[in-house]
Amino acid sequence: MxxxxxxxxxxxxxxxxxxxxxxxxxxxxxxxxxxxxxxxxxxxxxxxxxxxxxxxxxxxxxxxxxxxxxxxxxxxxxxxxxxxxxxxxQAFTSKFVTAADSGIRGLADLKGRTFVFGSPSSTSGHLMPRYFLMQNGIHPERDFKRIAFSGAHDATAAWVASGRAEAGALNASVWEKLVQSGKVDPARVKVFYTTPPYxxxxxxxxxxxxxxxxxxxxxxxxxxxxxxxxxxxxxxxxxxxxxxxxxxxxxxxxxxxxxxxxxxx
CATH class of the missing domain: 3.40.190.10 (Periplasmic binding protein-like II)
Structure with missing residues (x-):
């Protein structure tokens, strides 16, 4: 036994x-x-x-x-x-972010840009952002200049803030925490798209x-x-x-x- x-x-x-x-x-x-x-x-x-x-x-x-x-x-x-x-x-979302001066205002503006996801196995940092991009007619491998994976949500925000990528996707919860804690300046990095909930x-x-x-x-x-x-x-x-x-x-x-x-x- x-x-x-x-x-x-x-x-x-x-x-x-x-x-x-x-x-x-x-x-x-x-x-x-x-x-x-x-x-x-x-x-x-x-x-x-x-x-x-x-x-x-x-x-x-x-x-x-x-x-x-x-x-x-x-x-x-x-x-x-x-x-x-x-x-x-029960109703989670992902935020797409970019530098405030990037000229990116919507998903269509991402074509030809560099983009960073989180981990390849992340729901809110890769899968659902990729899914909603495809739903909007954007295929990352075809339409982006370069795709990278940062490994984590806080790293994605840091990549965009530093200019290492022109835009990226991370989960709404980590984004809010980074803004509240002062680790991201929303005057420099802005949200330009929020996914439907999942x-x-x-x-x-x-x-x-x-x-x-x-x-x-x-x-x-x-x-x-x-x-x-x-x-x-x-x-x-x-x-x-x-x-x-x-x-x-x-x-x-x-x-x-x-x-x-x-x-x-």
């Missing part, structure tokens, strides 16, 4: 700098340790694909995934289970995790209450107003977009 699990291993797609991911996770990790009555350890990964692989290989039990990485994890494992998402993730991030567990632990985890996230000071700090770090239940069917639109963009077969 297998012994009861004593440590919950948690990971996250590296959509921001590693130090920032760890800073955001620590209060949540401490809360989960107390609520679950077990040790919680954070397992950093090098890129988005590694987060999917870690979950598929059983090296982590719980992972913070984007919509596209969830679709990849589900395809890879057949049984990865999304348990909760932030309320904001489902994005979630917390996903491996499909063979003990169902009793899955329920405890789900309940722990749903119990986070912004009226409670400690909970409010956790939610603010996760840029969440609260967590709501989610299900695999919510991500069928992401899967369809990935197929349409040729990113999964």
């Amino acid at each position: 297998a012994s009861a699990q004593t440590t919950l291993r948690v990971s996250a797609i590296p959509d921001e700098a590693p130090t920032e991911l760890l800073r955001k996770f620590q209060p949540l990790g401490q809360y989960l340790e107390r609520t679950l009555g077990m040790k919680v350890s954070f397992v950093p990964v090098t890129d988005y694909a590694a987060a999917v692989e870690a979950l598929a290989a059983g090296r982590v039990d719980l992972a913070w995934l984007g919509g596209f990485t969830f679709v990849q994890a589900r395809a890879r494992t057949g049984n990865a289970i999304p348990i909760v998402q932030r309320q904001e993730d 489902y994005d991030y979630n917390w996903t567990v491996r499909g063979d995790l003990d169902p009793a632990l899955v329920k405890k985890l789900t309940d722990a996230f749903l119990a986070l209450d912004p009226a409670h000071p400690e909970h409010r700090q956790i939610l603010e770090l996760q840029r969440a107003s609260r967590y709501v239940p989610t299900k695999a069917d919510n991500y069928k639109g992401i899967e369809a977009a990935a197929r349409a963009a040729g990113l999964i077969k």
Whole structure:
């Protein structure tokens, strides 16, 4: 008989700098340790694909995934289970940004320009921006002068601010955080297009995790209450107003977009 699990291993797609991911996770990790009555350890990964692989290989039990990485994890494992998402993730958007003096006012102005996406496996930094470009008759490989991948949303903003790329796409949540923290000057870098909304991030567990632990985890996230000071700090770090239940069917639109963009077969 297998012994009861004593440590919950948690990971996250590296959509921001590693130090920032760890800073955001620590209060949540401490809360989960107390609520679950077990040790919680954070397992950093090098890129988005590694987060999917870690979950598929059983090296982590719980992972913070984007919509596209969830679709990849589900395809890879057949049984990865999304348990909760932030309320904001039910209608997430991407922002297209450019230097204020670039002359780019809309998507049509991107033709012949250099463009930066985030990670190739990012929902809000690549898949959905690519999908909505194609919906507007713009094919990146054909129409852009050059395409690059910065690896993370904050890096995309930095590329555009420094002139390394003429325009780029990143998620709305990170964009707002960068503006609020003064790391991006909206007088120098402006948003010129916001995508229609789509489902994005979630917390996903491996499909063979003990169902009793899955329920405890789900309940722990749903119990986070912004009226409670400690909970409010956790939610603010996760840029969440609260967590709501989610299900695999919510991500069928992401899967369809990935197929349409040729990113999964």
